[in-house]
Amino acid sequence: MPTHAGTPRAENPGEPLIEARGLSRVYRRPRTSLLRPGAAVHALRDVSLTVGRGERYGIVGESGSGKSTLLRLLCALDRPTAGTIAFDGRPVTGRPERDLRFLRENLQIVFQDPMSSLDPRMRVRDLVAEPLVALGLPVGGRVAELLDAVGLPAGAADRYPHQFSGGQRQRIAIARALAPRPKALVADEPVSALDVSVRGQILNLLADLVDELGLTLVFVSHDLSVVRHVCETVAVMHHGEIVESGPVDEVWAAPAHPYTRALLEAVPTLEDLT
């Protein structure tokens, strides 16, 4: 059901914010013969999911499972071969970029590698303000406000990404994502490139921001234990399909699909030592 922009979350919690139905994406390998087309790669097969308003939704899978393809589709960075996506009740699929402003304003992404996702030749001030500039929104004092929200000193605005550690760079990426006051945040393996001691800082920060701002979070990871800490709901992906989904604690305690079980067993833990 469409809702007008800016509706507070509390008024309609649990109502779907992101809805994907029957998503498929087929890539073609480059052709190796003049007579035959290149082989088809089914990166996604008939994937459906619903992310409720204010929900923390985790997607788990190994490389090649299709989770990055799914993310690209959800963010309208790529088009599905079949299926539909709706955001906040409005269709995303099949629209030209100029009609996607509602999505760009309300859905932002944090990438895995904070080094390659921040332009090394831009100052932090310009990096964080970029989504606002791109959308034609006033910048004003927003950069200082955002840097403060992610725990960076105001002086950071005049520096370049290489002057920061990995954890601090990920804070910059989060500040940038939050700039247009989005309703939903998509995080693609945001802590995989970080050291353990810093991982906790970033996960705590994400949790605080999601709570404070009432964000909807789509959190992608290869590590089910991280997803369990962050999310309520999880979808396990394997070979381009969602093989299991549900409340994360249930999936964790009693995995129904053999792949989920294999995934859980393979994760090394420190628990056996204590």
Next chain:
Amino acid sequence: MLTVDGLTVDGLGVRAGDTELVREVSFSIGPGERVGLIGESGSGKSLTALSLMGLLPEGVTATGRATLAGRDLIGVPESRLKRLRGRDLSMVFQEPMTALNPLMRVGAQVAEVMTLHGRGRREARARAVELLERVRLPEPEQLARAYPHQLSGGQRQRVMLAIALANEPALLICDEPTTALDVTVQKRMLDLIAEVAPALLFITHDLAVVAAVCERVLVMYGGRVVESGPIREVFTRPRHRYTEGLLAASRLTPRGTRLPTISGSVPAAGHFPGGCVFGNRCPHADALCETVPALTGEGHAHACRHPAG
């Protein structure tokens, strides 16, 4: 600390110009022993491994003493090292794609390390296939004719392991061998490493991985070993505050609770505080910590003025 067979490292230091990167690292690995070296990026663990291999980048020099089966590894000319490297000790690197030659078939790459150390070409080729089978690669005969890009990440890492094992080395060094792999592939690789390694120095930042493979662990921070001992002891009763913080941060607490963290971040090389290297991030640091604490204790040793537990 006189082991004739295994690896003995005594007072190892690494420096680049005036910057001290690794300081006073001492440990030993007996035959058949599996030792983990853990720490965050920038703690000096890879430099420690590279200095043992004699592969330090230009301008970076190692001091101190390290011997493997009585042979010196540090401060000896390249011509001597060349005979040891790949034969008496070998290393598996983190990135199999950059470590393998993209223009050479993998079988030839496994054979090369044997012909370089004086084995006949035909014999080396036959043994290469055996080795590929030993690291559990399917259809080793066909696979030997494949190029690295035709293999998956896990398969490439197995090829690296086959190369490392080719000359039956006395010591295998693995530097984050599974960081680039998926968890299910990682598990099989770790089981394999634990099974085939003669004596192992296993470098990782992942505490759970080291617990799965090693018996003993060295915790490095700021270029020093700050704690060492049997895995179970170190991980259940950590003494150094850094190890304590690292363990706390590695255990994910239930949803809705705050994760324990270590404040700040790892300083850049050369910017660690004088005295205890962890002093500027430690909640227990005081004036006492301004002098360097020595690594003390038999078996389970730690270098901390205010140890936990």
